[in-house]
Amino acid sequence: ASAGLCLVGGRGVDADVPQGLSLISAAAVGGLEFASNWLGEWFLAGQYGLPKDPSRAAYWFAKVVDGASLSLDGAACPRVRGHRERAAERLSLLSAICTPAGPEEALPECIKGEAGGNHWVGRA
Secondary structure, three states, X not given: OHHHHHHHHOOOOOOOHHHHXXXXXXXXXXXXXXXXXXXXXXXXXXXXXXXXXXXXXXXXXXXXXXXXXXXXXXXXXXXXXXXXHHHHHHHHHHOOOOOOOOHHHHOOHHHEOOOOOEOOOOOO
């Protein structure tokens, strides 16, 4: 997931947004909280070529809040707590205007297969 952030932002490498989104998405689907949080933020803001989509953002924030994701030591890590707190705030605001998207709809288009199935451009 860290490599995905570097690729999306062009930090230390040439930017490759589709590849970076693929890595972040794979990590988020695998349950990594910070990856889910970033996808939520990017869908909320419409960043990195993703559409501004509150329903998709809500899906990823809900994954963080619901604890349906993995963390190395979520209870003790301030960074993980920060992700959870921010995600809870955003989800609370979004719940007034939308319902979270389902898992299939929540993924970025650049990583969906042509037949509608999901595939990863890269590996997590």
